Amino acid sequence: MRKILAIAGKELYTFFRDRNLILLSFATPLVLSTIIGLAFGGVGGGGSDSPDFAEIAVAVVNLDEGVDVQEVLGLPDQFTDVGSLPFDPADVSLPFGSSQITLAALMESGSALNFGDQIAGILLSRPPGNAGAADGAGLRFDEIECGLLGNGEGEETATFSAGGTLDDLLDAAAIEDADLARAGVDSGEYAAAVIIPPDFSRGMIPRFRLDGEGRVRAELGDPAGTVEVYGNNGSPLSARVVQSIAAGIVNQFVRVSVALGATVETSANTVLDSFDLGVVDLSNLDLSGVDLSAALASLQGLDASVLEPLFCLITPGASNISVSRRPLDALQQAPTIARVIVPIGASQAVFFALFTGVFGIHSIYEERRHWTLQRMIVSPTPRFYLLVGKVVGNLVTVLMQLLVLLAALTVIASIVIGEPTMIWGPSAGSILAVALALALCVSGMGVLLVGLARTPEQVVLFGPLINIGLAVLGGAFGFSLPVQAAQFSLIYWGVDAFTKLASGQTDIALNLLVLMAQGLALFLVGMWLFKRRLDL
Amino acid sequence: METIVDAQNLRKTYRRSDGPDIEAVKGVDLSIRRGEIFSLLGPNGAGKTTTISMISGLVSPTEGDAVIGGHSITKQPMAAKRLMGFVPQEIALYPELSARQNLLFFGRMYGLGGRKLSRRVDDLLAFLELHERRNDRIDTFSGGMKRRVNIAAGLLHKPQLIYMDEPTVGIDPQSRRRILDTVKQLRDEDGMTVLYTTHLMEEAQELSDRVGIMDHGEIIAMGTHAELTQQVGEEDRLEFTVSGGVADGAPARIQREVAGVTRVLYDAPEQAGAESVEPAAARLTVFARHGRTALPPIIQVLDSAGLVIQSVAVREPDLEAVFLALTGRELRD
Ligand SMILES: Nc1ncnc2c1ncn2[C@@H]1O[C@H](COP(=O)(O)OP(=O)(O)OP(=O)(O)O)[C@@H](O)[C@H]1O
Numbered sequence: 033m034r035k036i037l038a039i040a041g042k043e044l045y046t047f048f049r050d051r052n053l054i055l056l057s058f059a060t061p062l063v064l065s066t067i068i069g070l071a072f073g074g075v076g077g078g079g080s081d082s083p084d085f086a087e088i089a090v091a092v093v094n095l096d097e098g099v100d101v102q103e104v105l106g107l108p109d110q111f112t113d114v115g116s117l118p119f120d121p122a123d124v125s126l127p128f129g130s131s132q133i134t135l136a137a138l139m140e141s142g143s144a145l146n147f148g149d150q151i152a153g154i155l156l157s158r159p160p161g162n163a164g165a166a167d168g169a170g171l172r173f174d175e176i177e178c179g180l181l182g183n184g185e186g187e188e189t190a191t192f193s194a195g196g197t198l199d200d201l202l203d204a205a206a207i208e209d210a211d212l213a214r215a216g217v218d219s220g221e222y223a224a225a226v227i228i229p230p231d232f233s234r235g236m237i238p239r240f241r242l243d244g245e246g247r248v249r250a251e252l253g254d255p256a257g258t259v260e261v262y263g264n265n266g267s268p269l270s271a272r273v274v275q276s277i278a279a280g281i282v283n284q285f286v287r288v289s290v291a292l293g294a295t296v297e298t299s300a301n302t303v304l305d306s307f308d309l310g311v312v313d314l315s316n317l318d319l320s321g322v323d324l325s326a327a328l329a330s331l332q333g334l335d336a337s338v339l340e341p342l343f344c345l346i347t348p349g350a351s352n353i354s355v356s357r358r359p360l361d362a363l364q365q366a367p368t369i370a371r372v373i374v375p376i377g378a379s380q381a382v383f384f385a386l387f388t389g390v391f392g393i394h395s396i397y398e399e400r401r402h403w404t405l406q407r408m409i410v411s412p413t414p415r416f417y418l419l420v421g422k423v424v425g426n427l428v429t430v431l432m433q434l435l436v437l438l439a440a441l442t443v444i445a446s447i448v449i450g451e452p453t454m455i456w457g458p459s460a461g462s463i464l465a466v467a468l469a470l471a472l473c474v475s476g477m478g479v480l481l482v483g484l485a486r487t488p489e490q491v492v493l494f495g496p497l498i499n500i501g502l503a504v505l506g507g508a509f510g511f512s513l514p515v516q517a518a519q520f521s522l523i524y525w526g527v528d529a530f531t532k533l534a535s536g537q538t539d540i541a542l543n544l545l546v547l548m549a550q551g552l553a554l555f556l557v558g559m560w561l562f563k564r565r566l567d568l
Numbered sequence: 569m570e571t572i573v574d575a576q577n578l579r580k581t582y583r584r585s586d587g588p589d590i591e592a593v594k595g596v597d598l599s600i601r602r603g604e605i606f607s608l609l610g611p612n613g614a615g616k617t618t619t620i621s622m623i624s625g626l627v628s629p630t631e632g633d634a635v636i637g638g639h640s641i642t643k644q645p646m647a648a649k650r651l652m653g654f655v656p657q658e659i660a661l662y663p664e665l666s667a668r669q670n671l672l673f674f675g676r677m678y679g680l681g682g683r684k685l686s687r688r689v690d691d692l693l694a695f696l697e698l699h700e701r702r703n704d705r706i707d708t709f710s711g712g713m714k715r716r717v718n719i720a721a722g723l724l725h726k727p728q729l730i731y732m733d734e735p736t737v738g739i740d741p742q743s744r745r746r747i748l749d750t751v752k753q754l755r756d757e758d759g760m761t762v763l764y765t766t767h768l769m770e771e772a773q774e775l776s777d778r779v780g781i782m783d784h785g786e787i788i789a790m791g792t793h794a795e796l797t798q799q800v801g802e803e804d805r806l807e808f809t810v811s812g813g814v815a816d817g818a819p820a821r822i823q824r825e826v827a828g829v830t831r832v833l834y835d836a837p838e839q840a841g842a843e844s845v846e847p848a849a850a851r852l853t854v855f856a857r858h859g860r861t862a863l864p865p866i867i868q869v870l871d872s873a874g875l876v877i878q879s880v881a882v883r884e885p886d887l888e889a890v891f892l893a894l895t896g897r898e899l900r901d
């Protein structure tokens with residue numbers, strides 16, 4: 033028992049010694065939650081009525097030219113002659129929603145992605161037009177059915193409430209010309225103008241290139257800084273609000289873009305590694321000897337349901353990032369910032385904890401590489417203890433992370449509100465119970481993943497993908513899915529429980545039950561699989 | 569003498585899905601006596617680490633078993649593991665923890681704790697002259713210092729038996745000297761049994777009471793240094809420098825009259841002009857089975873032939889020569 037504690041303690045200690053890890057695990061979710069909280073919750077929200085700054089006049093100028101999918105994939109450079117591919121692109125189709133998209137369609141030019149449309153649409157509180165997206169002869173993004181995304185309107189929608197829709201907050205108008213919009217701001221017609229530059233989408237998409245060693249590298253642009261918010265001296269507060277709203281929205285996109293870049297980078301390199309050709313020159317790569325059919329078969333058989341929400345998120349017309357109203361009387365009475373920061377903060381906390389869960393358990397590979405695992409195995413310590421120690425350490429780390437984040441969010445909200453406020457509700461015991469159940473789930477998820485994956489690279493590849501999938505499902509990316517879908521995500525159950533507690537409700541038994549059961553199941557199956565990692 | 573490690577027919581085959589199986593160790597018998605330093609000497613990939621891994625319970629043998637102090641490593645691993653310390657070839661420490669924290673942690677893995685552990689850690693750090701740096705993170709240490717902490721972590725529970733897998737790899741001569749002295753000290757002062765692996769002939773030669781030479785997963789020779797070198801029948805090499813010309817009869821007489829001599833080589837001195845005062849030196853090389861016993865009679869023969877001996881050197885055959893004789897390859901590559 034003392035040995036288990038020693039191992040668990042060591043896990044905890046090494047986690048909190050790592051400055052980068054701390055930054056990622058604590059600072060990032062806090063900053064994100066605060067930005068979003070301020071954007072939607074307002075700074076002055078001490079009262080019980082709806083947001084203080086109703087109807088800020090904003091001009092939205094979308095100059096974004098979109099980006100060509102074919103160009104993004106870098107296909108023209110690499111495969112000048114599509115016919116030279118060892119397979120027919122028309123035969124390869126990827127499942128997206130109910131429709132199948134062939135690779136050939138994806139490779140035809142004219143398929144444009146336009147993120148500017150998206151952002152403008154959100155600000156204008158209307159689904160973005162399909163203008164830029166659909167006129168290409170190739171892939172029609174608007175035809176992708178995002179079955180998981182409901183129409184977002186009915187009362188049934190399980191969504192966290194921002195206390196009011198953006199529509200209530202902003203009086204946004206679409207303007208064609210940037211100078212016209214600036215003039216409007218100068219004349220006082222608008223409090224601010226949001227101007228999306230022509231190359232916005234281009235900057236958002238990670239660029240992929242091969243480095244000198246034949247590895248795929250993703251390069252990220254810095255689109256966050258490029259959206260211009262032109263303010264009016266007369267109403268600086270309003271301009272600031274618009275600024276933080278725009279920043280909050282753009283940030284959501286940036287995060288998807290970052291995750292996408294990392295994911296593609298890892299998967300492409302995994303594929304390259306499997307070729308084991310050393311330096312790969314794609315332009316005269318002889319693929320005839322490589323059995324691509326197996327890879328393609330697995331690609332086609334790929335269950336795209338995880339990727340699908342991601343895809344829908346970046347697809348104009350498909351997503352409906354709306355902030356819908358939910359009549360929760362108690363919640364409505366809480367200060368605005370608290371109303372917003374509870375669901376957003378909770379979901380961000382769980383999302384980032386998921387990474388701690390996976391990568392904490394993943395460190396067993398690191399220990400094996402450094403031989404510290406071997407050193408523990410040759411000590412008179414049963415292997416089962418090593419396992420339990422590692423997992424308990426991870427569980428406690430995750431729990432601590434969650435609790436620290438909850439506490440920090442309380443402090444932030446209290447500062448904004450101006451007085452100490454228990455944003456999570458009065459019942460400390462219930463909060464702790466939810467956090468514990470969540471930690472069990474999150475850590476169990478890590479154990480299962482590391483147990484399932486056959487190599488450390490697979491963990492690095494699938495871990496973030498699954499985490500993002502859970503976050504999208506559970507609504508951590510700022511838009512919500514129908515309950516039926518969201519229920520599959522532990523984030524939904526956790527955030528729902530926290531929201532209920534915050535609004536003074538106590539019926540979280542179901543949430544606890546679901547989380548506990550899920551956590552235990554993940555743990556049992558995961559541990560059973562994870563055992564194998566100790567066989568050297 | 570009492571045997572502390574008794575391994576029989578140890579075999580390890582690594583199964584691979586993407587290629588032929590690797591027979592890393594092919595039936596090793598090993599018995600190590602209490603209180604000795606036993607070295608496994610062999611080139612890279614010989615199977616030294618795999619052998620140590622099996623007799624320490626790190627990997628399970630494909631075949632065979634090892635008994636450590638009366639406990640089978642496969643059937644009673646906990647009892648066996650309590651007796652042994654382990655110093656891996658890698659620096660098996662947490663880089664983000666201090667030297668002291670690392671040692672405290674691994675001490676707890678051996679069931680130590682409290683003030684006793686704390687004192688033991690401080691003693692070891694002092695013993696290895698690391699006391700001053702005890703609270704610094706391992707990743708700020710030099711290679712030699714890391715190696716020493718790595719050794720300390722294997723000594724925490726005062727084991728009767730310690731395995732050291734190439735503990736001097738990649739460090740400067742001074743640090744290596746220190747480690748070799750420490751190893752001898754452990755045997756001489758603490759009565760510890762040491763199983764030491766290395767691919768360096770000099771280390772095995774200097775440290776060991778007995779050596780096992782490993783190659784391609786097998787122990788191809790085992791014994792004391794003398795046993796090993798004689799087993800191959802390598803001869804000593806006696807090298808003389810003598811002044812003045814050697815009478816033609818002398819080499820032949822040595823070969824004929826001195827027991828054990830197999831060959832005599834004679835390098836005539838360069839013809840320095842007749843007017844030269846100092847006679848040039850000549851080299852005489854004698855190969856003999858027992859160099860030291862052959863030396864006095866050889867000197868007598870040279871004396872009676874009126875020659876002046878300027879220098880004598882007896883070169884014993886070394887492990888390098890043994891390895892060469894057994895495998896036809898140099899140990900070093
Ligand atoms: N986990 C493993 N899987 C597959 N093969 C292995 C594994 N560990 C060792 N081997 C192979 O077994 C053989 C013996 O390796 P081992 O590490 O025991 O050699 P060694 O004598 O310790 O060499 P070195 O001096 O380089 O440390 C090598 O061919 C090695 O590639």
Ligand SMILES: [Mg+2]
Pocket residue numbers: 616617618657733734
């Ligand atoms: Mg080795």
